[in-house]
Amino acid sequence: MDLFFQTLVNGLLIGGIYIAVAAGFTLCFGVLHVIDFAVGEWVMLGAFAVFWLNFFTGVDPLIFLPLIMVLFMIVGYYFQPLLQRVITNQQSNALLMALAFTFGMSILFRGSALTLFGFNQRSLTTFLSGKNFEILGISIPALRFGATVFAVLVTLLFMFLLYKTKLGLAVRAAAERQDVAGLMGIDSSNIARIVYAIYLGLTAMSGTFLGSIFSVHPDMGLRYTLFAFFVVVAGGLGSIQGAILAGIMLGLINSFVAVYVGGQYIFLILFTVLYLILLVAPKGILGKGW
Amino acid sequence: MATGLNVKNLKVAYGNIEAVHGVSFDVKEGEIVTLIGANGAGKSTILRAVSGMIPIKEGSIEFDGTLTDRLPSHKVTQLGMAHVPEGRGIFTRMSVLDNLKVGAYQRNDKQGIQTDLEMVFELFPRLAERSQQLGGTLSGGEQQMLAVGRALMTGASMLLLDEPSMGLAPVLVESIFEVCIDIREQGKTILLVEQNAAMALAIADRGYVLETGNIALSGQADYLANHPEVSKAYLGGDIA
Ligand SMILES: Nc1ncnc2c1ncn2[C@@H]1O[C@H](COP(=O)(O)OP(=O)(O)OP(=O)(O)O)[C@@H](O)[C@H]1O
Numbered sequence: 001m002d003l004f005f006q007t008l009v010n011g012l013l014i015g016g017i018y019i020a021v022a023a024g025f026t027l028c029f030g031v032l033h034v035i036d037f038a039v040g041e042w043v044m045l046g047a048f049a050v051f052w053l054n055f056f057t058g059v060d061p062l063i064f065l066p067l068i069m070v071l072f073m074i075v076g077y078y079f080q081p082l083l084q085r086v087i088t089n090q091q092s093n094a095l096l097m098a099l100a101f102t103f104g105m106s107i108l109f110r111g112s113a114l115t116l117f118g119f120n121q122r123s124l125t126t127f128l129s130g131k132n133f134e135i136l137g138i139s140i141p142a143l144r145f146g147a148t149v150f151a152v153l154v155t156l157l158f159m160f161l162l163y164k165t166k167l168g169l170a171v172r173a174a175a176e177r178q179d180v181a182g183l184m185g186i187d188s189s190n191i192a193r194i195v196y197a198i199y200l201g202l203t204a205m206s207g208t209f210l211g212s213i214f215s216v217h218p219d220m221g222l223r224y225t226l227f228a229f230f231v232v233v234a235g236g237l238g239s240i241q242g243a244i245l246a247g248i249m250l251g252l253i254n255s256f257v258a259v260y261v262g263g264q265y266i267f268l269i270l271f272t273v274l275y276l277i278l279l280v281a282p283k284g285i286l287g288k289g290w
Numbered sequence: 291m292a293t294g295l296n297v298k299n300l301k302v303a304y305g306n307i308e309a310v311h312g313v314s315f316d317v318k319e320g321e322i323v324t325l326i327g328a329n330g331a332g333k334s335t336i337l338r339a340v341s342g343m344i345p346i347k348e349g350s351i352e353f354d355g356t357l358t359d360r361l362p363s364h365k366v367t368q369l370g371m372a373h374v375p376e377g378r379g380i381f382t383r384m385s386v387l388d389n390l391k392v393g394a395y396q397r398n399d400k401q402g403i404q405t406d407l408e409m410v411f412e413l414f415p416r417l418a419e420r421s422q423q424l425g426g427t428l429s430g431g432e433q434q435m436l437a438v439g440r441a442l443m444t445g446a447s448m449l450l451l452d453e454p455s456m457g458l459a460p461v462l463v464e465s466i467f468e469v470c471i472d473i474r475e476q477g478k479t480i481l482l483v484e485q486n487a488a489m490a491l492a493i494a495d496r497g498y499v500l501e502t503g504n505i506a507l508s509g510q511a512d513y514l515a516n517h518p519e520v521s522k523a524y525l526g527g528d529i530a
């Protein structure tokens with residue numbers, strides 16, 4: 001029974017980190033109608049950015065979180081128009097074009113990282129690394145706990161932005177009907193840039209945590225791309241609440257499979273679960289959108 | 291400064307197919323002008339071009355003294371033009387109140403927004419009762435009210451209405467036209483596209499009859515209403 005609860009807690013803690021990526025990825029899909037195949041590579045780049053910042057300054061990786069957020073938001077804001085051009089030039093098959101383009105990006109990023117940094121796995125040590133505390137006999141790793149708390153706070157902030165502010169109103173309008181949003185005086189192309197910026201910021205920050213919990217290496221991304229797909233499809237394409245739920249579910253499945261089945265089966269089981277979800281609820285767990 | 295809307299030699303194409311072949315018309319400040327024509331004549335296309343939703347191929351569009359034909363729709367909206375598109379374009383996943391708030395997105399005058407919100411609720415009490423309901427769960431008629439109310443929330447001086455009476459019960463059709471008259475009394479200008487030509491001509495000052503992308507006839511509303519060709523094609527037979 002102890003093992004069960006320990007696994008449950010570990011699962012929740014991992015799932016907690018995924019929700020920030022899930023929320024951003026889903027918003028990106030909802031507004032831009034782009035499935036970003038490079039999401040995992042942005043996680044990887046976020047992790048490497050922190051690694052090198054830490055390497056050269058010696059300052060704790062977690063201190064760099066706000067800087068990483070801002071840095072990648074700027075990258076996203078200026079990168080999005082390029083992506084936009086790919087989508088609008090080929091109106092006939094925008095979704096496919098975006099997929100091909102971001103797939104190409106992911107290869108480019110991974111390849112460049114391999115060439116520049118090599119195959120080595122690097123570890124990131126933060127002031128929380130290696131520390132544990134106990135609650136009711138269950139040992140809780142401080143870093144994972146901190147990451148989850150942080151991700152939950154960021155996601156709450158993100159939800160507040162989306163549902164309680166004027167910018168959020170415009171984002172939700174543009175997500176549903178870009179053309180009509182324009183008629184309301186909303187500059188949809190700028191909204192798309194802002195959304196992509198927020199998404200990259202959230203993803204790269206999560207990279208910082210994932211890199212310090214596991215390790216930093218050029219190949220780390222693919223795993224998270226597949227996770228992101230799971231979360232978005234299982235949660236119901238475009239439903240942020242659904243994605244958050246699916247993110248937590250993903251963490252739990254990860255943790256239970258690793259303990260009771262074996263880590264090598266994770267993707268097999270994950271996509272079987274996805275298949276079953278879609279069989280029962282073709283629109284995802286909360287497939288009513290937002 | 292010229293006020294109102296002035297469209298000259300407007301041509302609009304979808305891909306290689308031209309849908310509007312050089313149309314000129316104007317709407318003066320405070321007027322209700324109606325565009326009538328059969329299905330596919332190009333009425334909605336003209337409205338979309340005027341509000342900047344789609345690019346134009348040729349010609350010019352001037353609104354309140356500004357050339358708007360190269361502006362994106364959000365800029366045109368900021369100049370004071372509100373377009374209620376065909377099919378209403380409600381944000382189905384937002385509450386009625388949020389839909390109205392989106393309408394006021396580009397405004398900063400809190401006081402004015404509040405006044406307009408009260409005005410909209412007075413015009414459409416049904417919207418006030420259902421302000422927390424999701425847009426997508428409103429009935430067709432209620433959605434139409436919401437679309438018009440949302441356009442009013444932009445604080446626009448000119449409204450482009452694309453078939454506001456579509457799909458409404460006869461009683462509601464009448465009240466939508468009454469609303470048009472109310473809106474005009476507030477000093478706003480209206481360009482009205484309608485299938486219901488009889489009603490449209492009854493409240494309009496002037497009208498244009500569109501046939502496959504060209505203006506076939508134009509003139510005062512009562513002139514058009516009594517014109518034999520109009521009554522034959524759009525008013526369902528002889529009126530005399
Ligand atoms: N998105 C589009 N792509 C291609 N052709 C279009 C498009 N929208 C409209 N058209 C064509 O342009 C012409 C004019 O269409 P439009 O919608 O302006 O007609 P309308 O007068 O509003 O008709 P209705 O009364 O049925 O609404 C039609 O022949 C139509 O098929």
Ligand SMILES: [Mg+2]
Pocket residue numbers: 333334335376452
């Ligand atoms: Mg039409």
